[in-house]
Amino acid sequence: MINYNEKNLVNQLSIDCVIFGYQQKELKVLVPKLFFKGDFWTLPSGFIFQEEGIDEAAKRILEQRTGIKDIFLEQYRVFGNVPRTTHAALNSMLELNKSHFDTLKVNDNFLEWLTQRFISIGYYALVDINKVVPNLTEIDQSIEWYNISELPPMISDHNQQVVFALEALRQNLDSKLLGFNLLPEEFTMKELQQLYEAVYAKPFRRNNFQKKMLDLEVLERVGKKLTGAANKAPYLYRFKR
Amino acid sequence: MINYNEKNLVNQLSIDCVIFGYQQKELKVLVPKLFFKGDFWTLPSGFIFQEEGIDEAAKRILEQRTGIKDIFLEQYRVFGNVPRTTHAALNSMLELNKSHFDTLKVNDNFLEWLTQRFISIGYYALVDINKVVPNLTEIDQSIEWYNISELPPMISDHNQQVVFALEALRQNLDSKLLGFNLLPEEFTMKELQQLYEAVYAKPFRRNNFQKKMLDLEVLERVGKKLTGAANKAPYLYRFKR
DNA sequence: ATTTTAATGTCTTTTTTTTAGACATTAAAA
DNA sequence: TTTTAATGTCTAAAAAAAAGACATTAAAAT
Numbered sequence: 001m002i003n004y005n006e007k008n009l010v011n012q013l014s015i016d017c018v019i020f021g022y023q024q025k026e027l028k029v030l031v032p033k034l035f036f037k038g039d040f041w042t043l044p045s046g047f048i049f050q051e052e053g054i055d056e057a058a059k060r061i062l063e064q065r066t067g068i069k070d071i072f073l074e075q076y077r078v079f080g081n082v083p084r085t086t087h088a089a090l091n092s093m094l095e096l097n098k099s100h101f102d103t104l105k106v107n108d109n110f111l112e113w114l115t116q117r118f119i120s121i122g123y124y125a126l127v128d129i130n131k132v133v134p135n136l137t138e139i140d141q142s143i144e145w146y147n148i149s150e151l152p153p154m155i156s157d158h159n160q161q162v163v164f165a166l167e168a169l170r171q172n173l174d175s176k177l178l179g180f181n182l183l184p185e186e187f188t189m190k191e192l193q194q195l196y197e198a199v200y201a202k203p204f205r206r207n208n209f210q211k212k213m214l215d216l217e218v219l220e221r222v223g224k225k226l227t228g229a230a231n232k233a234p235y236l237y238r239f240k241r
Numbered sequence: 242m243i244n245y246n247e248k249n250l251v252n253q254l255s256i257d258c259v260i261f262g263y264q265q266k267e268l269k270v271l272v273p274k275l276f277f278k279g280d281f282w283t284l285p286s287g288f289i290f291q292e293e294g295i296d297e298a299a300k301r302i303l304e305q306r307t308g309i310k311d312i313f314l315e316q317y318r319v320f321g322n323v324p325r326t327t328h329a330a331l332n333s334m335l336e337l338n339k340s341h342f343d344t345l346k347v348n349d350n351f352l353e354w355l356t357q358r359f360i361s362i363g364y365y366a367l368v369d370i371n372k373v374v375p376n377l378t379e380i381d382q383s384i385e386w387y388n389i390s391e392l393p394p395m396i397s398d399h400n401q402q403v404v405f406a407l408e409a410l411r412q413n414l415d416s417k418l419l420g421f422n423l424l425p426e427e428f429t430m431k432e433l434q435q436l437y438e439a440v441y442a443k444p445f446r447r448n449n450f451q452k453k454m455l456d457l458e459v460l461e462r463v464g465k466k467l468t469g470a471a472n473k474a475p476y477l478y479r480f481k482r
Numbered sequence: 483a484t485t486t487t488a489a490t491g492t493c494t495t496t497t498t499t500t501t502a503g504a505c506a507t508t509a510a511a512a
Numbered sequence: 513t514t515t516t517a518a519t520g521t522c523t524a525a526a527a528a529a530a531a532g533a534c535a536t537t538a539a540a541a542t
Contacts, residue, residue, distance in 0.1 A: 006252065010252075013360065055322055078362050080289075081294035210519090210521085211500095224509090226509075229509080229518075230516055232507065431490080448530090448533095449530060470489075471488060471541085
């Protein structure tokens with residue numbers, strides 16, 4: 001049982017994670033739904049232990065939800081301008097579920113602790129969606145992948161956080177060669193292109209996209225992908241380490 | 242007198258500011274020296290009041306040190322991986338100055354409060370160096386502009402923070418047209434170019450630089466600058482609002 | 483007044499990069 | 513063996529960036 005107090009955790013500071021995945025030509029975000037009366041979704045969140053670095057804390061939170069140990073993650077922004085949007089929603093949720101909190105394995109002051117003003121460090125993470133085993137914490141009712149264009153309404157400013165996270169991802173995908181974190185070990189050029197198209201929400205030209213990627217000199221061919229279709233089999237590539 | 246406790250301020254969270262200025266073809270940073278025995282420099286720092294947003298807090302801290310109200314500032318990174326570098330330096334400073342703290346107008350628990358682990362939100366600010374009236378707080382001995390390449394050794398990870406801030410500035414100077422914040426209201430094209438050369442630490446070609454700037458369509462001519470030299474007078478430009 | 487000087491303003495040419503078009507390759511079905 | 517449909521790669525066109533060249537002009541020198 002985690003002791004929610006300032007001896008154990010850094011007070012008033014949380015970490016909110018936007019976990020990006022990619023599947024079937026769609027960019028997705030992993031969003032848990034809270035185990036409370038009413039429909040309340042939030043980004044996967046957590047707090048920072050006193051003896052723990054913030055990246056470390058984010059890694060822990062992400063591992064807990066995805067089961068992935070070596071996850072790619074990046075801090076992109078702090079959200080802390082009071083009042084954060086619709087703090088009201090959090091309160092209405094707490095109001096609806098007062099009794100419910102008694103059943104949780106938390107210390108007595110948990111509610112007081114939780115309803116303080118929070119400043120949140122935003123991280124985004126990139127994962128191979130096939131490697132993820134979505135995992136419920138004790139306050140989750142369910143956890144699901146949502147298309148980025150079809151996110152449920154989340155509490156506080158979490159929908160807005162996704163907008164910022166996506167912007168940060170777009171800025172970095174190219175320059176920092178992050179795309180590979182969203183794909184399986186081996187992938188075809190078309191798959192890589194479709195990923196880019198999903199992230200930037202615009203089409204790329206096949207020939208030029210391939211040239212650009214190969215010119216980066218970070219890809220190596222590892223074979224061919226025989227699909228059984230009546231056409232040439234594409235090469236498989238993988239990210240050089 | 243500020244009450245340094247968690248009723249009044251957000252605990253364990255600070256704001257560190259890299260204040261950039263530009264003068265005589267040099268990019269500079271405003272750095273106070275602490276009013277303690279021993280040579281201790283730090284970035285201008287402060288804390289966040291409970292009823293205050295983080296941008297608001299940064300603005301307040303910056304106004305206090307520079308006297309400028311409408312300052313340009315941008316959050317660029319959070320530093321919070323424990324142990325932050327040379328926390329030892331802070332301790333040795335406190336050790337040297339135990340008695341000194343009694344003379345400060347602070348509450349009794351100030352020392353305990355200050356020596357906690359801190360997570361810091363990094364902001365950088367851009368100012369017209371001529372408009373700044375550097376202002377000492379009660380813990381400063383002096384405050385000075387240093388060339389970015391000749392910064393004094395600062396406590397904790399503050400020198401490293403400047404490296405990150407400069408990187409963020411370089412990424413944004415162009416795309417977000419920030420340069421004007423570092424210059425007086427009116428400036429010549431050459432002055433603008435020299436500013437860019439100072440920030441990026443590399444030369445630009447006069448003709449192409451001018452074309453690029455004018456093509457942005459954010460500059461307007463406001464007259465000529467008659468210098469008394471035996472040559473053509475340059476135009477003065479100003480940033481369109 | 484006229485010429486000279488030196489810095490700025492602007493146009494043209496060259497080079498590089500990006501984008502678009504065209505064609506070659508090939509695994510498997512017909 | 514031919515056809516199909518997707519991938520791989522080369523070439524041409526367009527756009528952008530870099531380099532070069534020359535025009536303009538305020539004030540000093542003549």
